[in-house]
Structure formats: C-alpha cells, structure tokens
Amino acid sequence: MALLSEVKKDYGKLKNYVNGEWIDSNSDKVIDIENPSTGEIIGQLPLSTVDETKAAIEVAHEAWWAWRETPPITRARLFFKLKELMEGQFENVARVMVQEQGKTIDEARGETRRTIENVEVAAGIPSLMMGYNLEDGAAEGIDEDAVISPLGVFGAICPFNFPAMIPYWFWPYAVASGNTYIIKPSSQVPLTQHYLTKIVEQAGFPPGVLNIVNGSHEVSDTLMEHPKVKGISFVGSTPVAKYIYKKSAENGKRVQAQGGAKNSLVVMPDAVLDRTVSNMLASFYGCAGQRCLAGSNLVAIGNVADPLIKKFVEASKKIKMGYGLDESVNMGPVVSAKAKKKVLEYIDSAEADGAKILLDGRKAKVPGYEKGHFVGPTVIDQVTPDMKVAKEEIFGPVVTYLRMKDMDEVLDFIHSSPFGNAASIYTQSGKWARDFRYRCQCGNIGINIGIVAAMAYFPFAGYKNSFFGDLHGQGQDAIKFFTDRKVVITRWF
Amino acid sequence: MVECEFPECTTFGAVIRFALELEKGASGVYEEMANELKSGPAAEAFKALSAAHKKRGDLLEFTRQQKLNEMILEPIQDMNRNNYLINTKVPKGIDAKSGAKFAAKIEDTSSKFYLDAARIAKNLMAEASRIMDKLGKESQANKAKLETL
Numbered sequence: 001m002a003l004l005s006e007v008k009k010d011y012g013k014l015k016n017y018v019n020g021e022w023i024d025s026n027s028d029k030v031i032d033i034e035n036p037s038t039g040e041i042i043g044q045l046p047l048s049t050v051d052e053t054k055a056a057i058e059v060a061h062e063a064w065w066a067w068r069e070t071p072p073i074t075r076a077r078l079f080f081k082l083k084e085l086m087e088g089q090f091e092n093v094a095r096v097m098v099q100e101q102g103k104t105i106d107e108a109r110g111e112t113r114r115t116i117e118n119v120e121v122a123a124g125i126p127s128l129m130m131g132y133n134l135e136d137g138a139a140e141g142i143d144e145d146a147v148i149s150p151l152g153v154f155g156a157i158c159p160f161n162f163p164a165m166i167p168y169w170f171w172p173y174a175v176a177s178g179n180t181y182i183i184k185p186s187s188q189v190p191l192t193q194h195y196l197t198k199i200v201e202q203a204g205f206p207p208g209v210l211n212i213v214n215g216s217h218e219v220s221d222t223l224m225e226h227p228k229v230k231g232i233s234f235v236g237s238t239p240v241a242k243y244i245y246k247k248s249a250e251n252g253k254r255v256q257a258q259g260g261a262k263n264s265l266v267v268m269p270d271a272v273l274d275r276t277v278s279n280m281l282a283s284f285y286g287c288a289g290q291r292c293l294a295g296s297n298l299v300a301i302g303n304v305a306d307p308l309i310k311k312f313v314e315a316s317k318k319i320k321m322g323y324g325l326d327e328s329v330n331m332g333p334v335v336s337a338k339a340k341k342k343v344l345e346y347i348d349s350a351e352a353d354g355a356k357i358l359l360d361g362r363k364a365k366v367p368g369y370e371k372g373h374f375v376g377p378t379v380i381d382q383v384t385p386d387m388k389v390a391k392e393e394i395f396g397p398v399v400t401y402l403r404m405k406d407m408d409e410v411l412d413f414i415h416s417s418p419f420g421n422a423a424s425i426y427t428q429s430g431k432w433a434r435d436f437r438y439r440c441q442c443g444n445i446g447i448n449i450g451i452v453a454a455m456a457y458f459p460f461a462g463y464k465n466s467f468f469g470d471l472h473g474q475g476q477d478a479i480k481f482f483t484d485r486k487v488v489i490t491r492w493f
Numbered sequence: 494m495v496e497c498e499f500p501e502c503t504t505f506g507a508v509i510r511f512a513l514e515l516e517k518g519a520s521g522v523y524e525e526m527a528n529e530l531k532s533g534p535a536a537e538a539f540k541a542l543s544a545a546h547k548k549r550g551d552l553l554e555f556t557r558q559q560k561l562n563e564m565i566l567e568p569i570q571d572m573n574r575n576n577y578l579i580n581t582k583v584p585k586g587i588d589a590k591s592g593a594k595f596a597a598k599i600e601d602t603s604s605k606f607y608l609d610a611a612r613i614a615k616n617l618m619a620e621a622s623r624i625m626d627k628l629g630k631e632s633q634a635n636k637a638k639l640e641t642l
Binding site for chain 2: 104107275286326328
C-alpha cells in the first residue's frame with residue numbers, strides 16, 4: 001500500500017504566534033523535531049526566552065478587556081467559523097500529527113475529530129456560561145444574581161501524546177468564556193498546534209486572544225510565576241503535574257494538572273472473549289500505548305485466564321507496525337529514542353523479576369524504517385502485583401498479565417496504585433459491572449470498553465496522582481475553571 | 494484502464510480506502526464503457542452508474558471524516574482483500590451485453606465487500622455499518638438492473 005502524502009517534508013524553524021503575528025524567537029537555543037517513524041528531522045523548535053514569554057503574557061492581558069466585552073454570541077460565531085475551517089483541513093491536520101507523533105492515520109483522524117468536537121461544544125458558550133438569579137432573593141424588593149465572568153489570561157502546558165486535542169480541552173472554553181490564552185505546545189510535537197493555529201488565524205480571532213509560545217521549562221515557569229496569568233492547565237507525567245500544581249498554587253493560580261496512569265483492564269469469567277480481545281487490542285496498542293487512558297495491566301479473574309491469554313497473544317501477533325501514513329498499519333512507533341529505551345528497560349526489568357515474556361517486541365523491526373522508534377506488541381505473563389511493571393507507568397505497547405481470584409482482590413490491587421486515572425471491566429453481568437463502577441476509585445470507568453475517553457461535553461476525570469486540582473478539562477468543568485461567579489444584590493429606591 | 498490500489502483491510506481507514514478504490518474503479522469502468530458504446534440505453538445506464546459511484550465515494554469520505562471514533566479503533570483481522578478485488582480492465586470493443594455482464598461482476602464483488610464490511614463494522618461503529626450495508630444493497634440492486642440490459 002502506498003503511503004499517504006506528507007503535508008510537507010520540512011516545516012523549517014517554527015515561529016511564535018503573538019498578538020496575531022508570527023514572529024521569530026530571538027533565542028539561540030533550538031531543538032530538532034523528529035519524525036519518530038523515519039528518524040528524519042522535519043523542523044526546528046526555538047526555546048523562547050523568559051522575556052519573550054513575558055511579552056506574550058502582556059499582549060494577552062492587553063487584549064483581554066476588549067475580548068471580555070465582546071458579546072458571547074459574537075465570540076461563539078468565531079468558533080463556528082473555526083469549526084468550518086478545521087473541517088476543510090481535517091485530513092492535513094491528521095497527517096501532520098502522524099508525521100510528528102508517529103500515531104496511525106486512523107488514530108490521528110480520531111484525534112482531529114475530538115479536537116473539532118471541543119470547538120463545537122465551546123461554540124455553545126452563550127448557554128454554557130449563563131448565570132442564575134432569584135427575585136427577592138435577598139429580601140423583599142432586593143434581588144440577587146450570580147453572573148459568570150471571565151478572569152483574564154490563562155495558559156496551557158501540553159504533552160506529546162495528543163498534539164492536537166489536548167490544547168483544545170482548554171483554550172476553546174477559556175477563550176469562548178472571554179479570557180485570553182497562551183499555549184506552550186509540547187517541544188516534541190509542536191507542528192500540529194502550529195498548523196491548527198494558522199486555521200485559528202484565518203477564522204479571525206482578534207490579535208492577542210490566542211498566542212503560541214514555543215519552548216521548554218523557561219516558558220512554563222514564566223507562565224506559572226507571572227502575576228497576570230490567572231490559571232494553568234497541564235497534562236503530562238505525575239512528577240511534573242505535582243510540580244506544576246505546587247508552583248502554580250504558590251503563585252496564587254488556579255490549576256488543573258493531569259498526571260500519569262496505570263490502568264487495569266479486568267476480564268471476568270463471563271466476558272465475551274472475541275469482542276473483549278478485539279477491544280483490548282485498541283486499548284493496549286493504540287497510540288503505541290502512549291495514552292494516559294491506555295490499558296497497561298490486564299487482569300484475568302478465575303478460569304478465564306488461560307483461554308484469554310491464548311487468544312490475546314494470537315491477536316497481538318497480527319498487529320501490523322509501520323509508518324502511520326500507511327492506512328493498513330495498526331500501530332506506529334513510540335515518540336522518541338529516549339521513550340523506546342525506557343520501555344525496553346521496563347521489559348528487561350520484568351524478565352529480571354521472573355515474569356515470562358510471551359510476546360517480545362524488543363527487537364521489532366519495520367523494513368524501510370530502521371531509524372524509527374518501534375517497539376513491537378509485548379505480552380508479559382506471570383506478573384505479580386509487587387513487580388515494577390505492575391506498578392509503574394510504562395507508556396508503551398506492553399501488556400502485563402496478572403491472574404486474580406475475584407473482584408475483591410482486583411479492587412484491592414487497583415486501589416493499591418498511587419494512580420487513579422482509568423479502569424475497565426469486561427463482563428456480561430450487570431451485577432459485576434455495577435459493583436465495579438461503584439467501588440472502583442478511578443476517574444474514568446469502562447464497562448466493556450478499554451479506552452474511556454470522555455467526549456467533549458463530559459469532563460476528562462482522574463483521581464489520586466492522576467489529577468491535581470478540582471475542575472477537569474472539557475465541558476462544564478472547563479467553563480467553571482475559566483470563570484468565576486460574581487454575586488450582585490440589587491435594590492431600587 | 495483505471496488504476497486501483499487495494500490495501501490490506503486491517504484498519505477502519507484501510508477498509509474505507511479499499512471502498513474508495515472500489516468506487517473509483519467502478520466509476521472509471523462505467524465511464525469508459527459509456528464512451529465506448531457512445532449512445533443507446535446501455536451507454537446511458539453506464540453513465541448514470543458512473544455518476545452514482547462517484548457520489549458513493551463522497552459519502553465514504555464523509556463517513557471517514559465524521560464517524561471515526563478513536564475509542565473503538567479496533568484492528569480488523571478477518572477481511573481478506575483478495576476476496577474483493579475487481580477487474581477494471583475493460584476489453585477493447587466491448588458490446589452492450591458483454592459490458593453489462595462485466596459490470597454485474599463488479600457490482601457483485603462490491604456488494605460482497607460492503608456486506609462483509611457492514612457485518613464487521615457493526616461491532617465497531619453502528620453508523621458506519623449502516624452506510625456499508627446501504628452501499629452493499631445498492632450494489633445488489635445495480636447488479637440486478639445490469640442483468641436486464
């Protein structure tokens with residue numbers, strides 16, 4: 001099968017987008033952007049300076065009041081326009097994403113769809129940010145209103161696994177509610193966000209309302225320290241999420257910081273095995289296991305363990321790896337050489353701890369893509385709860401297989417984890433499913449579904465060390481995060 | 494001859510790509526046969542079928558863009574591409590009767606492809622499955638119509 005064409009071979013040195021203009025960074029620090037499937041360098045990212053970040057914050061602050069005074073319905077119209085333009089560029093957005101991140105074209109198309117869905121939901125802002133009131137609420141003849149108001153400048157610090165969608169969990173809601181925004185894209189995968197921002201520019205948002213500042217921790221730290229930034233949204237690893245939460249809170253900001261995960265997929269003895277295995281493949285190997293909602297521990301209850309593992313390994317062997325622009329590919333590479341090394345170390349550690357590697361992806365090669373960072377599907381049996389691979393986030397296409405006797409044991413195991421992002425159960429029993437959703441202390445619960453990805457109108461939840469903050473991304477939670485309630489008590493003489 | 498590149502049907506995107514190639518192939522074949530026959534009821538029927546297959550391609554593009562949901566992107570492991578390949582090389586100087594027979598074979602293969610894809614997609618995306626089912630049934634109807642020419 002021929003590859004789909006790449007949007008560009010080389011994206012050159014990226015610029016910042018500040019005050020409605022694409023401007024060069026003065027920084028002499030530049031890092032390469034690599035295509036993880038081919039190993040080719042496809043662009044350069046400047047690491048913007050503290051002063052450049054401060055200047056962008058000032059611009060966003062300057063733009064805020066006029067934007068705040070723009071009626072919500074007018075703001076909404078820009079999002080309708082943006083949605084229409086994004087639909088026109090749908091395929092190109094997906095292809096840029098494949099080039100820089102390594103996911104398959106179907107995964108990238110799915111992500112593009114979810115990105116647009118957040119724009120669609122944010123376009124409902126006139127209804128979403130209505131306040132409430134009560135006549136004679138304070139006393140006879142004295143009415144009380146709660147109005148929902150924007151706060152000012154917000155910023156997002158973004159991860160590498162969803163280059164398009166994750167910034168869109170935040171900024172459309174922030175900007176639609178009347179705030180201005182600064183995105184620091186992932187330094188590994190900034191291209192998709194740049195492509196999307198060119199579409200935002202075409203939609204006609206006023207200068208300074210949305211800004212992009214490329215860079216690394218200098219940009220992040222400046223956003224977290226600057227007094228004119230009201231809040232920070234973050235998605236990434238747990239140690240960094242904790243750092244962001246603490247530092248932003250110390251500086252008096254609102255924070256929503258999504259951390260890591262160690263998700264268990266639990267298979268009960270009555271599960272429909274063919275459908276279960278097929279669905280779990282997407283969870284464990286989708287995006288090469290680099291989703292915060294990816295399955296990681298596969299836990300079999302009772303006598304389903306042997307038939308399940310047999311079917312699962314057989315199906316895993318058929319996963320086709322390659323460059324995601326080949327539409328027949330099921331799984332792409334991990335994002336970098338560093339990420340691959342880390343995944344391989346985890347597999348080595350499982351072997352050293354006495355687990356049995358049933359399917360070994362460590363030496364996987366894809367002909368024609370020898371420089372790509374491919375790790376093949378890996379299934380590790382005889383894993384015990386105390387092993388490192390059962391406890392830590394691997395972020396690769398690695399399945400750790402555990403056998404347990406009943407629901408109590410599996411819930412104890414899930415609850416012993418410091419993470420609480422997601423968990424799924426496969427069963428035909430309503431009783432077991434109900435028991436699981438009720439008792440399981442994770443933010444996202446799947447019943448016969450392995451990727452519990454909340455739609456744009458629901459919050460992307462997360463418990464324990466998987467989320468720091470109280471209001472999540474997307475939907476009504478996002479509107480609350482980016483606004484405050486102002487109470488007005490009125491009496492007329 | 495219309496060049497088609499049929500992929501292995503291992504993903505939702507590849508199934509749609511296969512379908513798009515089928516539509517391109519069918520539309521091209523019918524256009525070529527209509528041009529060959531120049532006029533008459535068969536030429537008109539082929540012209541209409543060519544346009545209809547182009548339209549089906551648009552529907553498939555729309556389906557790919559609007560219906561794809563990464564939550565249920567499961568690998569597809571039981572569709573063998575070799576069962577659904579079509580011949581797009583129209584024999585030189587083909588007459589109306591042979592043309593109709595040639596076309597009916599395309600519609601027959603196409604119908605098998607869509608009905609199998611609909612069955613598989615049912616577990617993944619009900620909306621996509623309905624569209625595949627509709628296209629499969631349309632191909633069956635096209636075949637029946639061609640057999641009367």
